[in-house]
Amino acid sequence: MSESELRMLFNHYAERLERYLNHKLRDPQAAADLVQESFLRLAQRLEQQDDVDDKKAYLYKTANNLLLDHVRHQQRWQMATSVDDAEATLEYLPDAAPQLDQTAIAQQELERLANVLATLPERTQLIFHLHRFEHMTQAQIAQQLEISLSTVEKHLAMTLSAMMTIRAS
Known part of the structure; x- marks a missing residue:
């Protein structure tokens, strides 16, 4: 040819x-x-x-x-990077078990975050769950839910904003 x-x-x-x-x-x-x-x-x-x-x-x-x-x-x-990140995080964790009051504070914060997440729209909760717990990329979520990438980004930004509000208080 x-x-x-x-x-x-x-x-x-x-x-x-x-x-x-x-x-x-x-x-x-x-x-x-x-x-x-x-x-x-x-x-x-x-x-x-x-x-x-x-x-x-x-x-x-x-x-x-x-x-x-x-x-x-x-x-x-991505898998290699996440393993490296996890190992780096483990280096900074204290060796001793957390004190009882630290555990209680962490538990309260988790409950507050769960309550905030429960107030978000169902679609936003689903997108957050897929991203955070199913480890899907934003592009994968957009494709699976048949929505635009910018819509996924907006839902995740809404979740982050709600979480930051609770962390600030």
Whole structure:
């Protein structure tokens, strides 16, 4: 395949492929990188073989595989980061068991936070639960609940604001 034919394919499919990947990732830069890598792999494949029967299908399949690899890499990175954060937090925890009055104060604060959370709208509570306890990203929550990313951000900001109010008092 000539360079001009590859350029024609790129002009025809790149934008659509990038939109598809960006819809899945919600990361325009990563989507653009994956499109470039998909076309690079197509070019390499065409150098090795005479032809690919369905170039569009090959591009989308390659892009989808790269997307899965990217997501797996991100998940491993997030997991490694959270383990590092947990270890760093443990270093600062006091060695002795908390005193009885500290435990009572912490319990009261938890009860106040639970009461504040109970006053929030049900949708806000659900989004907070998915983010905090199910460890879902904001993008994953938006996709699962079929809402925009900014809506998820607003609900989490509302939760944080309510919690900060109770912590300040």
